[in-house]
Amino acid sequence: TPWVDVSSSSAQGQLAAHLPDLGLLVAEKLSQWRLPAPLAPAVLAYLVLDVIERAQPLFDGDWSSVARYVSEIPEERIADYVSALVFDGPISGRPGISVP
Numbered sequence: 001t002p003w004v005d006v007s008s009s010s011a012q013g014q015l016a017a018h019l020p021d022l023g024l025l026v027a028e029k030l031s032q033w034r035l036p037a038p039l040a041p042a043v044l045a046y047l048v049l050d051v052i053e054r055a056q057p058l059f060d061g062d063w064s065s066v067a068r069y070v071s072e073i074p075e076e077r078i079a080d081y082v083s084a085l086v087f088d089g090p091i092s093g094r095p096g097i098s099v100p
Contacts, residue, residue: 018063020070022047029078039085046081047073 026044030037055069 019067022051022070025070026078029075030082033079033082035082039082042085043078043081046084047078050077050081 023040023044026040026047027037030040030043050073051066051070055066057063057065
């Protein structure tokens with residue numbers, strides 16, 4: 001059907017147009033909190049895992065549900081991802097790494 005052609009993930013970038021930019025979300029929060037940008041990949045890894053495990057689309061290709069889930073992620077949860085990096089991540093007391 002034509003809908004399947006439009007909703008499927010293709011190499012034309014249509015899937016990316018359906019979802020919020022997770023990298024940009026992480027970059028905005030780190031900037032807002034005046035944290036160093038090199039933390040972004042690790043925070044993004046937590047965020048992507050969260051979306052994969054917790055977003056509950058109703059059917060294959062239900063990207064609006066996934067997008068809604070991402071838009072409703074509380075700021076506190078992203079702060080928890082940063083906290084996890086202090087406990088067991090790139091800023092877990094290793095010399096030479098400091099966070100303001």
